Amino acid sequence: MTQPETDSTPEPAPSIRPEVTAEIQARTGLDEPTLTTLVHSFYDRIQQDPMLGPIFAAKITDWPPHLDRMVAFWSSVALMTGRYHGAPVPKHMHLPVDDSHFDHWLSLFEDTARKVCTPEGAAHVIERAHRIARSLRIAVRDANQTGVPNLG
Numbered sequence: 585m586t587q588p589e590t591d592s593t594p595e596p597a598p599s600i601r602p603e604v605t606a607e608i609q610a611r612t613g614l615d616e617p618t619l620t621t622l623v624h625s626f627y628d629r630i631q632q633d634p635m636l637g638p639i640f641a642a643k644i645t646d647w648p649p650h651l652d653r654m655v656a657f658w659s660s661v662a663l664m665t666g667r668y669h670g671a672p673v674p675k676h677m678h679l680p681v682d683d684s685h686f687d688h689w690l691s692l693f694e695d696t697a698r699k700v701c702t703p704e705g706a707a708h709v710i711e712r713a714h715r716i717a718r719s720l721r722i723a724v725r726d727a728n729q730t731g732v733p734n735l736g
């Protein structure tokens with residue numbers, strides 16, 4: 585049965601760790617609808633962005649499946665639901681990006697998170713975005729090296 589519209593109690597996100605997810609939701613105000621709004625607002629901005637838009641446009645022609653995957657990703661990362669099964673690192677290794685692209689990605693993400701989430705929710709996703717961006721930057725940097733050891 586669907587919930588009556590007057591019932592504002594959020595549905596718990598289906599989760600492999602329900603207690604952990606419930607605790608994070610209570611502490612941060614983050615839930616699946618908020619993460620969906622965050623992802624959609626963020627990638628709306630990305631698509632219009634002069635620096636990042638063309639890099640995404642070169643890889644993504646069908647946006648709805650990408651957005652669904654990104655909501656699952658943020659659900660896993662922020663709410664520990666285990667909804668995302670994928671490998672982001674190889675998808676970024678050969679993109680034409682450097683530190684300036686990651687800095688800009690993070691600043692757009694932070695600004696969107698602050699508009700869409702509670703302050704606690706924004707802090708929660710921003711901290712995780714920085715941590716993941718750090719690993720992706722390293723992967724991109726490694727992939728751009730020649731692979732030939734410098735024997736001096």
Ligand code: HEM
Nearest residue numbers: 639640643657670671672675679681685686689713716717
């Ligand atoms: C310079 C910054 C970034 C650029 C230009 C970028 C670009 C892209 C592109 C073009 C794709 C689609 C790749 C494909 O399907 O072939 C993608 C996928 C993805 N990105 Fe990024 N990205 C950036 C940073 C990040 C960061 C910081 C995160 C995480 C916090 C992230 C998470 C993901 C994930 C989860 C996917 C989906 C991978 C899959 O298919 O399962 N990206 N990104």
